[in-house]
Every structure is written in C-alpha cells, then in structure tokens.
Amino acid sequence: MRRVAVIGVGVTKFGKHERTSSELFAEAAADALADAEISADRVQALYYGNVVGSETEHQLHTGPQAASILGIPAIPTTRFEAACASSHAAFRHAVMEVGAGVSDVVLVGGAERVLNVPTPDSTEYFAYASDAVWEQTLGLTFPGVFALIARAHMQKYGTTEEQMAAVAVKNHKHGALNPKAQFQKEITLEQVLKSAYVADPLKLYDCCPFTDGGAAVVLASEEVARKSRRPVWVLASAAASDWMLLGDKRDLSRVPATERAAALAYKQAGLAPTDVDVVELHDCFTIAEIVATEGLGFFEPGAGARAAEKGMTSLGGRVPVNPSGGLKAKGHPIGATGAAQIAEIVTQLRGDAGSRQVSGARTGLTHTLGGNTATVLVSLFGRG
Amino acid sequence: MAEPVITLRHFFERARAGQLTGVRCRKCGELAIPPKELCPACYERAWEPVPLGGEGTIASYTVIRVAPRAFMADAPYAVAAVKLTEGVSILGRIVDIPLERLAVGLPVRFRPIVRNSQTAIGFGPA
Numbered sequence: 001m002r003r004v005a006v007i008g009v010g011v012t013k014f015g016k017h018e019r020t021s022s023e024l025f026a027e028a029a030a031d032a033l034a035d036a037e038i039s040a041d042r043v044q045a046l047y048y049g050n051v052v053g054s055e056t057e058h059q060l061h062t063g064p065q066a067a068s069i070l071g072i073p074a075i076p077t078t079r080f081e082a083a084c085a086s087s088h089a090a091f092r093h094a095v096m097e098v099g100a101g102v103s104d105v106v107l108v109g110g111a112e113r114v115l116n117v118p119t120p121d122s123t124e125y126f127a128y129a130s131d132a133v134w135e136q137t138l139g140l141t142f143p144g145v146f147a148l149i150a151r152a153h154m155q156k157y158g159t160t161e162e163q164m165a166a167v168a169v170k171n172h173k174h175g176a177l178n179p180k181a182q183f184q185k186e187i188t189l190e191q192v193l194k195s196a197y198v199a200d201p202l203k204l205y206d207c208c209p210f211t212d213g214g215a216a217v218v219l220a221s222e223e224v225a226r227k228s229r230r231p232v233w234v235l236a237s238a239a240a241s242d243w244m245l246l247g248d249k250r251d252l253s254r255v256p257a258t259e260r261a262a263a264l265a266y267k268q269a270g271l272a273p274t275d276v277d278v279v280e281l282h283d284c285f286t287i288a289e290i291v292a293t294e295g296l297g298f299f300e301p302g303a304g305a306r307a308a309e310k311g312m313t314s315l316g317g318r319v320p321v322n323p324s325g326g327l328k329a330k331g332h333p334i335g336a337t338g339a340a341q342i343a344e345i346v347t348q349l350r351g352d353a354g355s356r357q358v359s360g361a362r363t364g365l366t367h368t369l370g371g372n373t374a375t376v377l378v379s380l381f382g383r384g
Numbered sequence: 385m386a387e388p389v390i391t392l393r394h395f396f397e398r399a400r401a402g403q404l405t406g407v408r409c410r411k412c413g414e415l416a417i418p419p420k421e422l423c424p425a426c427y428e429r430a431w432e433p434v435p436l437g438g439e440g441t442i443a444s445y446t447v448i449r450v451a452p453r454a455f456m457a458d459a460p461y462a463v464a465a466v467k468l469t470e471g472v473s474i475l476g477r478i479v480d481i482p483l484e485r486l487a488v489g490l491p492v493r494f495r496p497i498v499r500n501s502q503t504a505i506g507f508g509p510a
Contacts, residue, residue: 123452124453127452133418134505138475139448139454139458139477141450143446143448148446148463148464148465148475151445151488152443155444197447197449198450199447199450202446246475247417
C-alpha cells in the first residue's frame with residue numbers, strides 16, 4: 001500500500017440549516033478543496049456518507065447528487081451507509097483506493113439533514129439502524145440502546161450518573177471554543193443532573209443533539225501530498241463489526257467492535273494507545289465516550305468514568321478527548337460525523353485549532369461508531 | 385438447498401402461541417436465539433429447534449420516555465436485556481411490572497406482545 005495523506009479539510013457550521021444535505025456537503029467539499037489548494041478537476045472519486053436521506057429528504061442516490069451539486073458530476077461516486085459511522089467507513093475505503101494506486105486524489109465526506117422533521121420522526125428514523133424484527137418492534141430508541149449499555153456499566157463497575165455528566169460538562173466546555181459547534185456554551189454538572197430523563201439512566205444532557213451539517217476531506221497519494229502545504233498522514237484506518245442485536249452481545253458494558261478496530265489500527269500504525277496525543281471519538285451519549293476510552297486502550301475497562309471525572313480527558317489532561325466539543329456539543333449530523341472528526345484531528349495536528357489546540361499534538365486518533373455498536377471505525381493520523 | 389430449520393415467520397408463530405424457541409447446534413451444542421443460518425461457534429449448518437422455558441432475569445433495562453412516533457402513546461415504557469435460564473440473552477419489552485420495581489437481577493417470564501398482527505418479544509412478572 002502507498003502512503004496516503006489528508007491534504008484538505010472542510011466542515012460547515014453545525015446546527016439547523018435551511019439547506020439540503022447535498023448542499024451542505026458541497027459547501028464543505030469546496031472548502032476542503034480550497035484548503036488543499038487543489039483544483040476540482042483533479043478529484044478522481046467521491047466516497048460519500050449519508051444515512052436518513054430517504055426518510056428526511058425523500059432522497060436516494062445521494063452520491064451523484066452530492067457530486068453534481070458540487071459541480072464534478074463525471075467522477076465515480078459511492079454512497080456509504082453504516083449508520084453513524086458512514087463517512088468514516090467511506091474514508092477507509094477511499095484510503096484503500098488511493099493506497100492501492102487506483103487514484104491519486106479522492107474526496108471523502110458526508111452530510112445529513114434531520115432538523116427539518118419533528119423529534120418523534122427523527123427518533124424513529126434513527127431507530128431504523130437497530131433491528132426491524134427484534135428491536136424496533138419493542139419501541140427501542142438509540143438513547144435506549146445506550147441506556148442499556150450505561151446500566152450494565154453502572155452495575156458492573158459502579159459508574160455513576162455524576163461521572164457520566166462530567167463528560168457532558170467537559171465536551172460543552174470544549175465546544176464553547178469551537179466556532180463551528182452547534183452548542184458553543186458551557187453547562188454545569190447540576191444542569192446535566194437536573195435535565196429530564198430521555199431513557200433512564202440517560203438524561204437530555206447525556207445525549208448528543210440532532211444536527212444538520214456537512215464535512216469533507218481531500219485524500220492524496222504521497223506524490224501529490226508532498227507538493228501540498230501541510231499534509232497529515234493516514235497511519236491506519238481499520239474497521240470492525242459486531243452482532244447486530246444487543247441481545248447477542250455477551251457483555252453490554254463493553255464494545256468489542258471498538259476493541260477489535262483499535263487493535264487493528266494500532267497494529268497497522270505500529271503505535272500504542274500511549275502514543276496518541278489527541279482523540280476525536282464517538283460520544284453520541286456520555287456513556288459512549290466512557291466505554292470508548294476504555295475500548296481504545298486509554299483506560300482499563302471500568303476506569304473510564306473516573307478518568308473523565310478527574311479531568312484526564314479534558315484539554316490539558318493526560319489524553320484530551322473531543323477538543324472539538326464532540327458529538328455532544330459540536331453536534332452529530334450522522335452522515336458527516338466521521339469526516340468531521342477527521343477534519344478536527346487534521347486541524348489539531350496542523351496546529352490550527354486556536355483556543356482548543358492540544359499543544360504539541362503529533363499523533364491523533366478518530367473513532368466512529370455505528371448503530372447498536374455493530375460498526376466501528378478507528379483511524380490514526382500523524383504529522384510530518 | 386438446505387431448508388432453514390426455523391424461519392423468522394415460524395419463530396414468531398410459536399412465540400405468538402407463548403413458546404420461545406432457540407436453535408441448538410447438533411455438531412457443537414451451541415445454543416442460539418434468534419436463529420442464525422450458521423453456528424457462530426463452529427460454522428456448521430446443523431441446527432435443531434429447541435423449546436426454551438421463557439424464564440430469565442433482567443441483565444439491563446431502560447425506561448424510554450422519548451419514544452419513536454409509532455410508540456409515543458405507550459411512553460414511558462421499559463425495554464430490558466434478559467438473560468434466559470438456558471444462558472442466551474434477548475431484548476424484550478417489559479409488561480405488567482411497575483417501572484419503579486425494575487432492577488438488574490429481577491426474575492421475569494416471556495410473554496408475547498401482539499400488536500397490529502405483529503408479534504414482539506415481551507417479558508412480564510416471573
């Protein structure tokens with residue numbers, strides 16, 4: 001495999017937009033190409049993530065639609081649907097296309113629009129990523145899925161609602177430093193603990209919001225990247241899956257797909273968890289961040305909650321997690337999330353993250369989870 | 385072409401009649417619910433259906449208060465992961481147990497939930 005680099009990134013403001021998902025992607029993609037200082041006619045393929053377009057926009061075939069509205073209709077496009085991990089799955093395949101020598105410049109991204117429909121509808125559409133026969137028929141929601149995981153973690157390790165709340169407080173503190181974030185405001189532990197239950201033991205402020213937004217990154221071969229201004233190298237991009245049904249998982253307090261994908265990624269890169277300086281991981285719910293920090297090897301299983309409470313994952317802590325504000329505060333346009341996480345890590349490794357910069361960061365990790373913890377992508381990045 | 389030992393349709397027909405059914409691998413003895421085409425332990429295709437007792441304990445549970453549109457009228461309602469006596473686990477909707485009595489380890493018993501001619505997995509008091 002050839003070496004592959006990210007040479008440009010673009011992210012829209014996250015929040016509510018009166019624009020289609022493909023428009024949001026096109027804005028982010030044009031920004032990414034400008035950032036890469038590369039002409040659109042150099043792009044040889046688009047790998048695109050979009051999840052509930054059929055439901056919220058009555059739109060299938062969003063790959064060519066996204067390329068068309070960007071203005072480069074002739075290239076091959078592929079749409080990836082891997083629930084909330086869609087554009088990270090797209091990224092891994094694009095890395096393989098460039099790594100294999102098929103293309104030298106590939107665009108990767110994603111977008112989602114959901115705030116144009118009421119919450120009971122978006123809650124239902126997101127639940128389509130759980131099993132239609134065995135889980136949707138129970139009225140299971142995504143907060144419900146992670147509530148089951150939270151209760152199992154609390155039961156096994158004594159994790160508390162206060163410790164989960166500390167993750168929300170931390171990510172809002174980081175999000176306040178990110179001009180693209182949906183929520184640029186700090187919150188208190190009391191606000192989290194007093195917020196209404198959505199799916200016990202998870203409360204409103206344990207949950208990420210519904211978000212419209214788009215994100216894109218430009219991938220290039222080593223030869224092209226060497227001529228670019230500030231390439232960030234892809235050191236690894238790995239995927240793993242797990243049983244679709246929560247009932248088939250032996251231990252709900254852990255996410256085996258995270259552990260498997262992380263092991264593969266560390267092996268590809270020849271790195272260990274202690275080498276990672278900055279992390280963007282999938283905090284769709286506060287408990288998801290805690291379990292991910294354990295699965296990625298930063299803390300032992302069961303130690304993630306205490307670590308969050310002690311500030312070890314805050315900016316300035318031992319391993320800063322979600323300096324962007326994470327899904328919790330930056331927002332979670334599900335088709336765009338993986339690409340947006342990669343854009344943040346690239347920004348961090350370039351030293352361009354301003355007031356949320358992790359000083360001296362040289363190695364970064366992104367982690368994106370899809371569905372009932374059935375899909376996980378982990379990628380590693382390095383500068384220079 | 386091997387006939388599937390039990391299709392989802394047959395599983396839910398039996399479930400609707402009150403009988404929870406698993407499959408056991410004739411090669412390695414692995415028990416699974418719901419049915420799968422291949423044994424995840426030995427990858428053989430040698431299942432036989434086995435009736436399950438329907439008894440188990442709550443391994444984890446949640447009370448869903450913000451529901452999908454189709455379930456809004458039911459909220460709040462509980463969904464639990466139940467570990468069956470035979471050792472396998474399955475998710476189910478909790479019925480006829482007050483929400484404040486729910487606890488990890490609480491014994492429960494399988495009960496089919498039939499709604500709009502669709503059968504779902506439910507668990508009620510043991």
